[in-house]
Amino acid sequence: MRAARMMTLLLHLQVRGQASGGDLARLLEVSERTVQRDVEALLANGIPVRAVRGPAGGYRLDGGYRTRLTGVGLDEAGALAFLGLAGPARELGLGEMLEGARIKVWASLTGAARERAARSVERFHLDPYRWYGTPEPVPCLTELAEAVWRDRRVRISYVRAGEAADREVDPLGLVLAAGDWYLVALRDGRRRTYRVSRVATVEPLDGPVVRPDGFDLAEVWAQARRELEREVTAVEVTVRVEPRALPRLRRAVPVHGQPLVPLTAPAELDLTVPFENEHWACAALVGLGAAVEVLAPPEIRRRVAAELRAAADRYRDAPG
Structure with a gap:
């Protein structure tokens, strides 16, 4: 455990050039005193780690020292597919292995290769999560x-x-x-x-x-x-929709029906769009409120109208 931690410390300094005791302690999830002891152990083994004093101080490697012990282990190799996806890696229990592999990969790069990798990190980021939502709990x-x-x-x-x-x-x-x-x-x-x-x-x-x-x-x-x-369309609904509701209507219909809904329009327009079933059609269209009017079929128009009347009755006598 300590050997792996000291290797991570050494490779981090090789990649970063210099790091404070606090940064290293957070990286290694230990105390700053433990970092100091690990540095002393590295010095005792001939690794030229220098302590830099002052507000901008920390630890660095002297004389351009580089270790060649950058081989990626089997478990770390299995985590490499998640480079750039630290959140999902942590959920799978691969966070520590991914960080170890990432440090070793960076430590193995030199000159232009490391600069190119750094530019990529600065310019591209992968976020697999949807907007305005939190990931579902996945305890298993x-x-x-x-x-x-x-x-x-x-x-x-x-x-x-x-x-x-x-x-x-x-x-x-x-x-x-x-x-x-x-x-x-x-x-x-x-x-x-x-x-x-x-x-x-x-x-x-x-x-x-x-x-x-x-x-x-x-x-x-x-x-x-x-x-x-490609689920079979159970019902098609003709609606008159205001331009402001087009993006929401597009998200509400199945994938194969989304090309039928433009994202912008100069004025309200009539569209015929598919839904998986009548229940989902009514729920989605009621959610669009006054921005959409159901024209056909008549049974869905009646169901939507009844839902909206019931909602209006509920709020008619509400305080304020």
């Missing part, structure tokens, strides 16, 4: 990640429509989509997708996972997404 994510890493079958308790049911599955991969985690797995030989926030418990089983030949998680996920987004 780390256990599922462990099962995926080790190719071990699991029994999960999966909650759907308020009821839990046990499922024995072969975990194949985890996917982060729009801020939510999904488990891709086999159940009885057929591919299934589970929302990780609905997994209540995970019980490891003895049997190993037999991964299908040529399994490609990215392609499998893209196929699953296409299948979901």
Whole structure:
């Protein structure tokens, strides 16, 4: 443990050039006194670490010293796919390994290569989470990640429509989509997708996972997404919509119907758009309030009108 910490300290100084005792303590999650002891141990082993005094002081390596001990370990290599995605890496329990791998990769770069990498970090950032939302709680994510890493079958308790049911599955991969985690797995030989926030418990089983030949998680996920987004349209609704509501209407309809909704218009316009079912159509259109009028079919127009009248009655006698 201490050896790994001292290596991280050494590589951090090699990358940064100089760092304060407080910065190193936060990086290593130890006290500044522990940092000082580690520096003394490095000095005793011939590593030229110098303490720089003053307000802008700290520690640095003397004489352009560089270590060649920058090999990336197996666990760290497994975390490299998450470079630039520190948040998801922490959720999977890979945060410490990713930081170790990142420091070693940076330490192995020299001159123009390190400058180019630094420019990329300054100019590009990946944020996988959606706006105005917090990630769903995923208390079983780390256990599922462990099962995926080790190719071990699991029994999960999966909650759907308020009821839990046990499922024995072969975990194949985890996917982060729009801020939510999904488990891709086999159940009885057929591919299934589970929302990780609905997994209540995970019980490891003895049997190993037999991964299908040529399994490609990215392609499998893209196929699953296409299948979901191609759901059969159950109802088409003709609406008269004000320009200000067009972006919200576009988000409310299925993917295959979104090209029918422009994002801007000079005046209100009539559109016919699809919905998965009448219930979702009514809920989405009621949410647009007075900015949209349902023209057809008549049964949905009546349902929306009834909902709006009931809402108006509820607020008619409200204080203020």
